[in-house]
Amino acid sequence: MQLLLVEDDLEIQTFLRNALTEAGYYVDAAADAKTAERMAMESRHDALIVDLGLPDQDGMVLIVRLRQMGVNAPVMILSARRTVDDRVLGLEQGGDDYLTKPFALAELMARLRNLLKRNVPAAEATRLRVLDLELDLLRREAMRGERVLNLTPQEFTLLEYLCRNPGRVVTRSMILDKVWGMRIQPATNVVDVHIYRLRGKVDAEGLPPLIRTLRGVGYVLRDR
Amino acid sequence: MSSATGRRVHSAAWRISLWGTVAFACGTLIIFWSLHAFVAKDIQRRTDAWISGEVETLSDVAERTPKNALYGRVVGEVAELASREVPNREPGTAGRNDSVFFLQTAKDGSPVLWAGEGNGTAYLNAIRGVNAKPDTPFDLHVDGAKRPYRVAEVVIPDGSRIYLGLSERDELRMLHQLREHFMKLWALCVLLGFAIIFYTTRRMLGDVRRISEVAAHIGESDLSRRVPTSGWNDEIAQLSSTLNRMLERIEQSVHQLHTITNSLAHDLRSPLTAIRARLEIVLTRDVKEQDAESIERAINEIDRLTEILNQSLDVAEAQAHALRVEPERVDLEQLLDGMIELYRPCMSEKGLRLEFSAGQPVEVMADAGLVHRMIANLLDNEMKHLPPARTVSIALRAAGEFAEIVVEDDGPGFSPELEGQLFRPGVKGSASRGYGLGLAFVQAVAGAHGGAIRAENREGGGARLTVQLPLVAHAAASTEASAGVVSAD
Numbered sequence: 001m002q003l004l005l006v007e008d009d010l011e012i013q014t015f016l017r018n019a020l021t022e023a024g025y026y027v028d029a030a031a032d033a034k035t036a037e038r039m040a041m042e043s044r045h046d047a048l049i050v051d052l053g054l055p056d057q058d059g060m061v062l063i064v065r066l067r068q069m070g071v072n073a074p075v076m077i078l079s080a081r082r083t084v085d086d087r088v089l090g091l092e093q094g095g096d097d098y099l100t101k102p103f104a105l106a107e108l109m110a111r112l113r114n115l116l117k118r119n120v121p122a123a124e125a126t127r128l129r130v131l132d133l134e135l136d137l138l139r140r141e142a143m144r145g146e147r148v149l150n151l152t153p154q155e156f157t158l159l160e161y162l163c164r165n166p167g168r169v170v171t172r173s174m175i176l177d178k179v180w181g182m183r184i185q186p187a188t189n190v191v192d193v194h195i196y197r198l199r200g201k202v203d204a205e206g207l208p209p210l211i212r213t214l215r216g217v218g219y220v221l222r223d224r
Numbered sequence: 225m226s227s228a229t230g231r232r233v234h235s236a237a238w239r240i241s242l243w244g245t246v247a248f249a250c251g252t253l254i255i256f257w258s259l260h261a262f263v264a265k266d267i268q269r270r271t272d273a274w275i276s277g278e279v280e281t282l283s284d285v286a287e288r289t290p291k292n293a294l295y296g297r298v299v300g301e302v303a304e305l306a307s308r309e310v311p312n313r314e315p316g317t318a319g320r321n322d323s324v325f326f327l328q329t330a331k332d333g334s335p336v337l338w339a340g341e342g343n344g345t346a347y348l349n350a351i352r353g354v355n356a357k358p359d360t361p362f363d364l365h366v367d368g369a370k371r372p373y374r375v376a377e378v379v380i381p382d383g384s385r386i387y388l389g390l391s392e393r394d395e396l397r398m399l400h401q402l403r404e405h406f407m408k409l410w411a412l413c414v415l416l417g418f419a420i421i422f423y424t425t426r427r428m429l430g431d432v433r434r435i436s437e438v439a440a441h442i443g444e445s446d447l448s449r450r451v452p453t454s455g456w457n458d459e460i461a462q463l464s465s466t467l468n469r470m471l472e473r474i475e476q477s478v479h480q481l482h483t484i485t486n487s488l489a490h491d492l493r494s495p496l497t498a499i500r501a502r503l504e505i506v507l508t509r510d511v512k513e514q515d516a517e518s519i520e521r522a523i524n525e526i527d528r529l530t531e532i533l534n535q536s537l538d539v540a541e542a543q544a545h546a547l548r549v550e551p552e553r554v555d556l557e558q559l560l561d562g563m564i565e566l567y568r569p570c571m572s573e574k575g576l577r578l579e580f581s582a583g584q585p586v587e588v589m590a591d592a593g594l595v596h597r598m599i600a601n602l603l604d605n606e607m608k609h610l611p612p613a614r615t616v617s618i619a620l621r622a623a624g625e626f627a628e629i630v631v632e633d634d635g636p637g638f639s640p641e642l643e644g645q646l647f648r649p650g651v652k653g654s655a656s657r658g659y660g661l662g663l664a665f666v667q668a669v670a671g672a673h674g675g676a677i678r679a680e681n682r683e684g685g686g687a688r689l690t691v692q693l694p695l696v697a698h699a700a701a702s703t704e705a706s707a708g709v710v711s712a713d
Contacts, residue, residue, distance in 0.1 A: 009494045015501050080493040102497035102530055105504040154565055180566055182596045185531055187604040187662075193570040215520045217504060 001116060002026045004045040006036040006062070007078065008055050016049070019105055033057035040071050047115055049108075051078040074115045076108070106169040106217040113168055128163040130223050133202065133210060135163055144202060154179075155198050162211065166223035169214055195219055237429050241422035249414045256406050263402065267395050268374070272361045275376040278306045279388040283378040286328060286386055296337050299328070303339040306388070323391040325373070327351070331383035340389075351375070351387060364389060371396060431460045435467065448475065489537050496533075500526045535661040542668030549672050551589040553696060556620055556627055557582045559592065563599045564618065571603075575612030582620040586627040588693040590673050595693070598669045601662040602631050602689060610635040626675060626692040637681040647677065666691065 003025050007013040010031065017027045028045070030036035033054050040048075048066070052059035063075055077098035097111050128135040134143045140156050142149040151159065158179050162170065172191040176182050195211065203209040212220045282302060289298045303326035325340030325347055333352065338344035350366045364373040373389035380386060435451045450471060453464040503519050503526070511519070560580060568578045588595075606616045610633055619630040647667040663679070666689075670677045675693040682688050 009498070011498045012494060012501070015498065015505065019501065019505055101493040102500045102526065105501045176566075180562060182562070182566070182600075183593055184597050184600045185534070186600050187531065188570060188607050190567055190570040193573050194566075197569055214507075215516070217507070217523075 001046045002028070002043065003112075004036065004039055004048045004073075005029045006031075006033070006049065006054065006059070007051040008032060008053065009051070012051075016105075016108075019109075023109060031055075033059075033062040036062060037065065037069075040066050040069070045071075045073050047073050047112060048075045049078065049112070050075055051080075053080055076112055076115055078103070104171050104217055106214065107171040107174060110165065110168050110170055110174060110218075114165070128160065130163050130166045130221060131210065133159075133163065133221075135160055142202075144204070144207065147204070149201050151198075151201060155194070155201070158194060158198055159202065162219070162221040166221050169218045169220050171218035174218070237422055237426040240425045241418055244421040245414055245418040248417045249410070252410055252413065256410070260399065260402065260406075264395075264399055267398070271374050271390060271392075271395060272376070275361055275374060275388050275390050276359075279376040279378045279386060282306065282326065282388060283380045283386050286384075287380050287382075299326070299337055300339045303388070323393060325387075325389045327387040327389070329385045329387070336384060347373075347387075347389065363392075428460060431464075435460075435464055439467065489533055492533060496526055496530060532661070535665055539661055539664045539668050542665065542672055549591045549594065551591055551673070554588050554590045554592050554595060556586045556588055556595075556629070556693075559595060560599065560618060560620060560629070563596065563603065567600075567603045567607075571607060571616070574607060574610075575614075576607065576610055577615040579615060579617040580620075581617070584622065586620055586622050587696045588627045588673075589696050590693055594669045594672070598666050598691070599629070601666050602691070605662050606631065606633055606635075622695060623692075625695055625697070627695050629691045629693075631689045631691075632682060632686060634682075634684075634686040637685060637687045638679060647679070663689075 001024070003020060005013060005016055005020070005027050007016060007029070008031050013029050013031065017029050020027045028039045028043070030039055033056050036050075048063075048071070050059045050063055054062065059077065059079075063077075075096040077096065078101060079098060080101045097115055099108060099111065126137050128137065132145045135141070135156075136143075137160065140153065142151055142156060142159055158175065161175065161179050173183070173185065175191050175195075176184060176186075195213075199209070199211045202211060208222075210222050212222060214220060282299065285302050286295075286299050289295050303324070306324065306326075325344065326337070327335065327340070327344055327347060328337040329348070329351075330336050335344060335348055338347075340347070346367050346369075347364075350364050354362060354364060359377075361374050361376045364375045366373060369391070371391050371393040373391050375387055375389040378386045378388075431452075431454055438449055438451045441449060450468045451464045453468070454461050500523060503523050507516060507519050507523075560582070564578055564580050571578050603616075610616065614633055614635050616631065616633045619628075619632070621628050621630070647663050663677075667677045670691050670693065673693050675691065677692070678690040680688050680690075
């Protein structure tokens with residue numbers, strides 16, 4: 001997988017490049033729109049990570065130009081603006097995503113994976129299976145091994161989200177966004193309590209735990 | 225509010241004019257009263273001089289005229305002539321002889337000669353009743369006569385007495401006329417004075433009212449407005465220009481502050497991102513459990529810092545009326561259901577019960593994202609401040625043109641020290657660990673939607689927060705203005 005990273009802050013650019021390389025991506029990095037344009041022409045990228053505040057051009061203008069030039073890879077937008085730009089929201093509906101600074105690296109990774117996966121339309125599954133955990137999406141029923149889990153509808157939705165991202169880190173704000181449909185940052189541990197309760201039902205005593213907490217980052221559903 | 229100000233100014237103008245007029249009226253009355261007394265005294269002095277002179281003449285005539293049959297006629301003629309020279313005489317009554325009388329009594333007091341109206345018995349009786357000092361004119365009240373008489377008395381050597389009386393009618397009539405004229409002019413002057421004072425004070429206070437209206441508006445929204453200045457260079461114009469100069473300085477400082485905080489907040493994001501990512505990278509490598517814990521704490525602190533940064537910028541932006549509001553139809557019951565479902569487990573973990581009651585469906589025109597954050601703030605607030613084993617109840621209802629979200633608890637309530645400043649950024653209870661931004665943000669969001677927030681302590685103990693958002697049917701007008709505002713970002 002080849003990525004194009006456009007970020008003018010060299011410090012952020014360096015560690016993002018390192019982190020992404022470590023995660024197994026090939027990264028082209030540009031510090032301004034002009035270089036980014038040239039790089040996009042030179043080789044094909046699977047995804048773009050673009051910071052909006054570029055020294056020579058607005059990031060949005062760059063994205064629009066690249067689109068006009070035939071680059072149709074999904075874009076992950078990084079923004080230092082707090083309020084989400086309408087234009088970004090419009091793009092998001094078209095399959096792209098955005099993150100506001102400061103962001104969790106794990107969240108960037110998780111969203112990036114979603115972005116790359118989205119590009120490959122998967123057949124709509126009716127059953128999800130992760131190790132010995134099985135979800136029947138039609139009957140809204142979850143089973144761990146032979147045991148049916150007694151979940152509330154909300155807990156089922158939460159577990160479904162985790163099962164759709166097995167082995168990947170999901171952050172609290174991702175859970176709030178995708179499961180509850182809210183972009184809020186609660187000052188209290190509301191999400192954690194939901195996870196604890198779900199874990200109590202999924203990881204019953206004696207079974208190897210599936211839901212893992214990555215402290216300071218988020219949660220992972222084990223897939224191996 | 226303006227009508228209340230209007231009433232106040234109105235009554236102030238009234239009060240000033242009323243007291244001014246009363247002072248003016250009293251002053252002129254006192255002046256007139258002393259003038260009147262002086263005139264009355266002077267008229268009496270002239271009258272006295274005249275009758276004293278006449279009575280002397282009459283006594284001369286009476287003394288010299290032989291006491292024969294003609295005596296009565298001679299003296300009577302003289303008296304008659306004298307009465308024609310009466311001072312202050314009312315024109316048109318010349319022919320009548322009721323203003324003067326002449327009476328001569330014998331030594332024993334019996335009447336000898338009478339010239340005047342009637343037969344003089346009533347006059348004689350009246351004179352007998354008076355104990356007058358000789359040679360000094362006195363007032364005589366006669367039965368049947370409307371006005372008193374001024375009477376001078378003279379004793380002639382043969383022991384008989386001569387009385388000459390002059391009715392005070394003309395004198396009193398003149399004084400009466402004087403008073404009448406004065407009262408008319410006085411009333412006119414007082415009315416005119418009142419009108420002038422009222423007009424000027426109202427104009428002046430009108431200027432003051434306009435200044436205060438503008439000043440109040442400045443406090444609520446923009447600092448770019450200026451108070452009106454009149455062309456005069458009086459105290460009020462000076463007040464206006466002083467206020468304007470002050471506003472100029474405030475606007476400049478606020479503008480500077482905005483620029484500084486905005487760029488500061490934006491500039492802080494990149495380093496925060498870098499720090500957070502570095503810590504995360506370290507965390508994913510193999511580190512000792514002990515180190516991992518410190519790193520996690522550091523990440524949490526960074527997240528908290530980011531939260532403060534975002535929220536204070538949100539509050540500042542909302543209070544500057546620059547909050548981006550994208551209104552849509554929102555079913556509040558559904559929205560609250562979702563929020564309560566999210567918060568209930570966490571609250572029950574802390575021993576708090578969360579109840580929700582809603583009546584009919586309530587739809588508002590609101591930015592769902594902002595309302596989510598607003599409710600989250602309210603619930604976070606409850607969780608931070610309530611001791612365990614308490615109940616938070618949320619009620620949703622329509623009241624007039626507003627939807628009301630009422631959040632009540634049975635905790636300790638708001639401390640009195642926070643009275644009236646709960647919604648100011650940075651204001652928080654002494655035991656609070658928050659940053660005092662939550663309620664300020666809630667108020668700012670409610671305000672941006674054309675709604676409001678109210679905080680009070682319940683009668684039985686506990687706090688009550690009421691958030692009002694305009695219902696769909698009423699929202700169009702109030703959110704129009706806010707929706708048009710685009711962030712200056």
